[in-house]
Amino acid sequence: MRFDNSPPAAPLHLYPIVRCKPKVPLRVILLQHSIFGLWTHFWNGKTIACSGDELCDACTANVKDVWAGYIIATALETDLTVLCAVTRPVKTDLDKYKDEEHGLFGLSVGLQRVGHRKTSPIAVKVGHRNLMHEKIDGRVTRNIILRLFADNAGKKMLEDRDL
Numbered sequence: 559m560r561f562d563n564s565p566p567a568a569p570l571h572l573y574p575i576v577r578c579k580p581k582v583p584l585r586v587i588l589l590q591h592s593i594f595g596l597w598t599h600f601w602n603g604k605t606i607a608c609s610g611d612e613l614c615d616a617c618t619a620n621v622k623d624v625w626a627g628y629i630i631a632t633a634l635e636t637d638l639t640v641l642c643a644v645t646r647p648v649k650t651d652l653d654k655y656k657d658e659e660h661g662l663f664g665l666s667v668g669l670q671r672v673g674h675r676k677t678s679p680i681a682v683k684v685g686h687r688n689l690m691h692e693k694i695d696g697r698v699t700r701n702i703i704l705r706l707f708a709d710n711a712g713k714k715m716l717e718d719r720d721l
């Protein structure tokens with residue numbers, strides 16, 4: 559028997575990834591100053607990070623690049639801390655509400671697909687700002703993304719590029 563009252567700590571900062579699905583409004587409170595983004599490709603059946611140089615096989619093969627953004631948030635439906643995936647238009651909409659001191663932190667945001675497809679455009683509604691939450695450092699998101707894309711060339715890119 560291997561008793562152990564102090565098991566190793568769980569990996570830090572594991573949050574479920576949530577995306578805005580058709581017909582299901584997503585309501586979150588943003589917990590970070592900014593959205594963390596990277597370029598990706600859908601390549602060999604999965605999403606990989608674009609390494610942004612001549613070493614990127616997907617670029618070489620002219621596979622379309624897609625920007626993906628992530629920000630840690632509280633999902634109001636579940637009260638869980640999640641990694642909220644956002645598209646580029648959503649980022650553009652949200653960034654209008656940034657202020658110098660807090661960025662996006664504390665904003666309550668409603669997202670809903672306008673249409674029934676997984677790729678339908680997303681309507682964004684921004685409500686009040688609530689600063690009573692714990693603000694999460696941008697490096698946390700960066701580390702999560704590094705792990706998410708660690709099994710391909712994207713890791714090198716993420717470490718090299720100043721994000």
Ligand SMILES: [Zn+2]
Pocket residue numbers: 599607608609610611614615616617618623
């Ligand atoms: Zn690429």
